[in-house]
Amino acid sequence: MPNITKLNNLVKQIRRDIVRMVHANSSGHPGGSLGCTEYLTALYFDVMNHNTDFIMDAKGEDVFFLSNGHISPVFYSVLARCGYFDVAELATFRKLDSRLQGHPTTHEGLEGIRMASGSLGQGLSNAIGAALTKKLNNDDSIVYTLHGDGELQEGQCWEAFMYASGKNVDNLIATIDYNKKQIDGSLDDVLPLGNLTAKLEAFDWLVLEEKEGNNLEAIIKTLNKAKELSGQGKPVAIILHTEMGNGVDYMMGTHKWHGSAPNDEQLLNALSQNPETLGDY
Amino acid sequence: MEMKDTRSGFGAGLTELGRKNPDVVALCADLTGSLKMNDFQDENPERFFQIGIAEANMIGIAAGMTIGGKIPFTGTFANFSTSRVYDQIRQSVAYSGKNVKICASHAGITLGEDGATHQVLEDIGMMKMLPHMVVINTCDYNQTKAATIAIADYIGPVYLRFGRPKVPNFTSSDQKFEIGKALHLKEGNDVTIFATGHLVWEALEAAKTLESEGISAEVINLHTIKPLDNDAILKAVANTKCVVTAEEHMLNGGLGDSIAQLLSRKNPTPIEMVGMDDCFGESGPPMKLMEKYGIDRNAIVDSAKKVITRK
Numbered sequence: 351m352p353n354i355t356k357l358n359n360l361v362k363q364i365r366r367d368i369v370r371m372v373h374a375n376s377s378g379h380p381g382g383s384l385g386c387t388e389y390l391t392a393l394y395f396d397v398m399n400h401n402t403d404f405i406m407d408a409k410g411e412d413v414f415f416l417s418n419g420h421i422s423p424v425f426y427s428v429l430a431r432c433g434y435f436d437v438a439e440l441a442t443f444r445k446l447d448s449r450l451q452g453h454p455t456t457h458e459g460l461e462g463i464r465m466a467s468g469s470l471g472q473g474l475s476n477a478i479g480a481a482l483t484k485k486l487n488n489d490d491s492i493v494y495t496l497h498g499d500g501e502l503q504e505g506q507c508w509e510a511f512m513y514a515s516g517k518n519v520d521n522l523i524a525t526i527d528y529n530k531k532q533i534d535g536s537l538d539d540v541l542p543l544g545n546l547t548a549k550l551e552a553f554d555w556l557v558l559e560e561k562e563g564n565n566l567e568a569i570i571k572t573l574n575k576a577k578e579l580s581g582q583g584k585p586v587a588i589i590l591h592t593e594m595g596n597g598v599d600y601m602m603g604t605h606k607w608h609g610s611a612p613n614d615e616q617l618l619n620a621l622s623q624n625p626e627t628l629g630d631y
Numbered sequence: 632m633e634m635k636d637t638r639s640g641f642g643a644g645l646t647e648l649g650r651k652n653p654d655v656v657a658l659c660a661d662l663t664g665s666l667k668m669n670d671f672q673d674e675n676p677e678r679f680f681q682i683g684i685a686e687a688n689m690i691g692i693a694a695g696m697t698i699g700g701k702i703p704f705t706g707t708f709a710n711f712s713t714s715r716v717y718d719q720i721r722q723s724v725a726y727s728g729k730n731v732k733i734c735a736s737h738a739g740i741t742l743g744e745d746g747a748t749h750q751v752l753e754d755i756g757m758m759k760m761l762p763h764m765v766v767i768n769t770c771d772y773n774q775t776k777a778a779t780i781a782i783a784d785y786i787g788p789v790y791l792r793f794g795r796p797k798v799p800n801f802t803s804s805d806q807k808f809e810i811g812k813a814l815h816l817k818e819g820n821d822v823t824i825f826a827t828g829h830l831v832w833e834a835l836e837a838a839k840t841l842e843s844e845g846i847s848a849e850v851i852n853l854h855t856i857k858p859l860d861n862d863a864i865l866k867a868v869a870n871t872k873c874v875v876t877a878e879e880h881m882l883n884g885g886l887g888d889s890i891a892q893l894l895s896r897k898n899p900t901p902i903e904m905v906g907m908d909d910c911f912g913e914s915g916p917p918m919k920l921m922e923k924y925g926i927d928r929n930a931i932v933d934s935a936k937k938v939i940t941r942k
Contacts (some may be wrong), residue, residue, distance in 0.1 A: 407699050415695075456727045464698055466727045469718050475688045476723055479695020479703075482680065487699050488654070506719070510686035514681075 352396045357566050359627035360391050360431060365597045366630060367427035369620040371443040372611045378444060378452070381607035383424035385529050385564070385592040386496065390428045392569040393494060397577070402433040404461035412491045413480055415465055417473020418498035418527065420609070426450050430631070434462035437631040457522040471504025473497060474524055476513050481522045492580055495524045500532030503541050508553070514585040515554035522585040523576045524555075528563070529594040531605035546589055556585045563592035599626055635772035635800040637793035637829075638736040642667025643772075644779025645704060645734075649675045651744035652702070652783055658693055660686045661705045666706035674862055686711045687719045693731045694723035702783055703731050703912040709738035709763060709792055710751035717757055724788050725761040732782050733758075737795045739879035740767070740907065741829060741917035750765050750912040756884020758790040759857045765810060766857040768878070768886075772800040774854060777808035792828065794879075796917045799832050811855045813863035819849035822935045823867040823874050827853050827886045830877035830926065831907065837931035842927075848935055856886050861893055868900050873938045877905040877931050879921075901941035903934035 364387050372378035376435045394400070398412040416425050423443065430437040435449075442448035449458035453468030473495050481493040501507065526546065530537045537543060550557045552615055556579050561569035571589070576586040594608065595601025598620040612620055649654045649671045657671050658680045672679040682689040686707055693703035705712065712735035713720070724731045735754065740749045759766045767782070767789065769775040775793045782789045789810075816831070817838050826834035831852045838848040849871055849929060851863065874894065876887030885903035894900045907924055921927040 475691020476695035483699035509685035
């Protein structure tokens with residue numbers, strides 16, 4: 351059983367990391383990062399079998415690809431809090447000579463990153479490739495991905511959806527961050543996805559829908575269900591209903607904090623809502 | 632002279648790799664027959680991945696397959712290997728530093744009758760602009776086979792360009808391909824012709840014509856456009872003091888462009904360039920198209936005579 355109290359403390363600390371990192375540069379993407387904090391915490395601190403002594407080839411361990419690379423603040427914070435690299439390095443986010451680039455990259459050798467992302471729509475293809483290699487290597491580990499819902503407007507995603515089911519890539523669990531918002535506004539205003547469950551089922555994926563995408567216990571339960579469904583011939587998708595900006599009240603219920611940083615006053619407000627639990631970087 | 636297509640050299644090289652390197656995997660976007668990948672597929676069905684007509688997905692999958700130690704070779708037409716998937720190559724392969732071999736057939740105007748939609752003449756430029764991307768354009772069957780085998784031993788992204796038509800197979804069948812190493816094919820003192828791909832044979836034929844007219848032309852095969860063999864180029868130019876470049880590619884961004892950059896910095900030298908001059912191709916027989924667009928032995932001869940007068 352996961353220690354939910356411990357995980358909740360991590361979530362609060364990671365939220366602090368996110369808003370502090372973005373505030374320090376007056377740039378970055380806090381909204382989606384906060385919305386996926388519980389998911390990435392559940393994945394890295396409970397669900398995934400992974401090794402923080404980073405080896406690119408990841409033989410015998412689960413791997414994760416962040417396709418929507420703009421939520422790098424939450425990814426960096428989770429990796430650091432796991433122990434992939436020192437949490438002090440979070441202070442270098444988006445600064446000159448940093449390994450913590452605006453969007454994740456392997457280029458700077460940051461432990462925990464296996465693929466650059468940022469230009470959207472590519473992560474599912476990358477994950478399929480890693481999953482195919484795991485099968486060739488007789489490695490029964492699982493490949494996880496996370497995608498923005500707006501990201502699914504990229505055509506390559508649907509090439510990959512078609513391939514994964516058509517070729518029985520069943521060691522793959524793709525999660526869609528279904529917050530229904532993107533940088534220009536609501537998903538429905540920009541370009542509706544329609545019935546996403548029906549679309550993914552029509553592409554012959556096994557689809558799980560989790561309405562409580564910011565509830566740790568619910569996320570863990572759904573991820574474990576997805577694991578149980580793996581290895582049965584089909585890839586598994588999780589439609590994770592999340593709240594953009596979750597945990598910082600003034601960032602919730604709007605798309606405006608997708609790519610905007612808080613000012614000094616707003617930072618203090620955000621931090622007051624998420625007291626320090628494990629120590630700031 | 633035996634006539635063979637360079638794409639068959641790729642197929643033969645891939646088949647050999649399949650037999651000797653268990654980490655080599657091959658991906659194709661519904662052009663297995665055109666790329667001559669059938670033998671690899673038949674011999675290694677578990678290591679062959681038919682992606683369907685989805686080139687962006689193919690490049691992304693190839694990048695992902697490197698995680699765990701595989702060496703992916705992707706195969707499709709040059710146009711769909713580059714311009715269609717430039718961002719996928721840029722982010723998932725080049726910037727991510729993945730060991731992917733992008734193998735591209737039907738490059739250039741000699742693709743022929745399918746016309747300009749398929750005749751990519753910008754691919755060398757696109758690929759050479761990507762940091763750390765190796766760019767190779769082979770001249771015949773034997774060299775393409777040797778290059779295909781050689782790039783599996785190089786760790787890092789490679790763009791390997793070859794073509795559709797049957798052309799003279801004039802290089803050695805037991806050659807060892809060395810990335811970035813210029814090959815001297817003919818000595819000469821009056822002009823140096825640097826050629827790549829299908830234009831290497833044309834350069835040799837042009838040199839014969841020039842010889843018959845009393846002009847001594849040196850011919851160098853620059854199969855690797857990046858990294859460029861700067862030393863070989865500067866050494867040759869120091870002797871002949873004028874240059875013709877020849878390629879089945881746009882003048883913008885191609886081999887000639889790379890050589891002109893080098894010479895303008897290190898040793899400004901008169902240069903004439905044979906290639907496509909800022910226009911699209913059209914349908915037609917390959918060799919007729921080369922003639923019409925001035926990318927053949929006659930154009931090289933004319934350029935050599937012209938550049939010598941500029942010394």
